[in-house]
Structure formats: structure tokens, C-alpha cells
Amino acid sequence: GKSVHIANTDAEGRLVISDGLYKAGEENATHIVDVATLTGACVVALGNSITGLFGNDKEFNGQFMGAAEGTGELYWELPLHPEYRDLLKTPYADINNVGNRDGGAIQAALFLKEFVPEKTRWIHLDIAGPAFTAKPWKYYAEGATGMAVRTLVRLAEKMAE
Numbered sequence: 603g604k605s606v607h608i609a610n611t612d613a614e615g616r617l618v619i620s621d622g623l624y625k626a627g628e629e630n631a632t633h634i635v636d637v638a639t640l641t642g643a644c645v646v647a648l649g650n651s652i653t654g655l656f657g658n659d660k661e662f663n664g665q666f667m668g669a670a671e672g673t674g675e676l677y678w679e680l681p682l683h684p685e686y687r688d689l690l691k692t693p694y695a696d697i698n699n700v701g702n703r704d705g706g707a708i709q710a711a712l713f714l715k716e717f718v719p720e721k722t723r724w725i726h727l728d729i730a731g732p733a734f735t736a737k738p739w740k741y742y743a744e745g746a747t748g749m750a751v752r753t754l755v756r757l758a759e760k761m762a763e
Contacts, residue, residue: 604716605695614638615626620717626721627719630702633662634718637750637759643706644728652676653749654728656711662723669757674740675749679729680708687712702738 606617619636646655655677657663663679670677686708689701698714699719701709713725718724729749735742742748 604697607692607695607698609692609698610700616699616713619714623714623717623719623724627672627722631719631722633723635666635725635727635754635756635759636749637729638713639711639730640726640728641730643703643710645681647707648678648731649720650730650731651739652678653732654707654711655679655725656682656708656715656728657723657725658682658715658718659723663726665760666725666757668706669760670753673752674758675753676732677753680711682711682715683708728733747754 606620615638619638619640623634623636626752642728648654653676655663655666657666657679666697667677667679683705686701688703689697689705689709690713692698696711699713700706707728711728714726715724727750732747735744738746739747
């Protein structure tokens with residue numbers, strides 16, 4: 603139901619995620635956590651060891667952060683600053699798929715938020731930094747880390763209790 607101006611074809615992942623968020627709404631999801639290597643901006647902000655967390659519900663964010671304790675996975679909650687939504691405005695569509703360079707991780711999360719079903723608790727994890735490692739790190743082997751899997755399993759277990 604929204605038109606998107608594609609100003610940067612390198613930002614195609616957020617289009618795929620937006621479709622998934624919309625589909626989750628059709629399936630009446632009450633909680634969504636999406637995980638993606640979405641932006642280099644998150645790596646610049648947090649480095650290679652910390653995942654950026656954006657969410658629309660403080661309580662759900664807190665549940666997630668609680669589930670992360672003891673997993674060895676590090677997260678930092680970043681703002682969904684509404685003023686930055688203006689950076690995604692375009693005369694060609696309802697929303698632009700990218701804004702400018704400044705605050706790029708926030709803008710990417712705000713783009714995704716546009717497709718989150720109303721009243722759905724949502725968290726976006728930008729794992730661009732810790733998704734891969736060039737050498738063994740903590741309990742990870744070289745290569746893909748599976749960042750967020752431990753926390754997601756623990757969150758699901760806690761929510762099922």
C-alpha cells in the first residue's frame with residue numbers, strides 16, 4: 603500500500619524486509635524481530651562487536667535486552683528519532699528507500715518501521731558489524747557468527763513461559 607522511490611539499488615535488503623514485515627501483519631503477528639546486515643552506518647557507530655537495536659515498544663526492547671544477558675551477544679538500543687523520517691521524503695513516492703549519510707542506521711530503521719503492522723511490537727537488529735568475523739572471536743569460529751540466534755532462542759523460551 604506504499605510506493606517506494608528507489609534512490610539506491612544497493613539498499614535492496616530493506617525492500618525485502620519491508621515485504622516480510624507487511625506479510626507478518628497479514629499473518630496477525632503480535633511481535634516481530636527482524637535481523638539484517640542492513641547498514642554500514644551501524645558499523646561506524648558501534649564497531650564490529652555490537653548490534654544496533656531499534657524498536658517501537660520499550661517493554662519489548664527490555665524483554666529482548668533481558669534475554670540477551672549472558673549470551674555473549676552485545677546490543678545497543680538506538681533511537682527511532684521521528685525527525686529523521688523527514689530525510690526519507692521524496693516527491694516521487696510515499697517514501698524514499700534511503701536518506702542521506704548522516705544517521706543512516708536510524709533512517710534505515712525508520713524506513714522499515716513504515717511497514718510494521720499497527721499495534722505490533724517490533725525490533726530491528728542491525729547486525730552489520732558482528733555478522734562475520736575474520737578470525738575466531740569469543741565462541742565464534744572465523745566466518746559467519748549467527749549473531750542474535752542465542753538471544754532469539756532465549757527470548758522465545760522466556761515468552762513461552
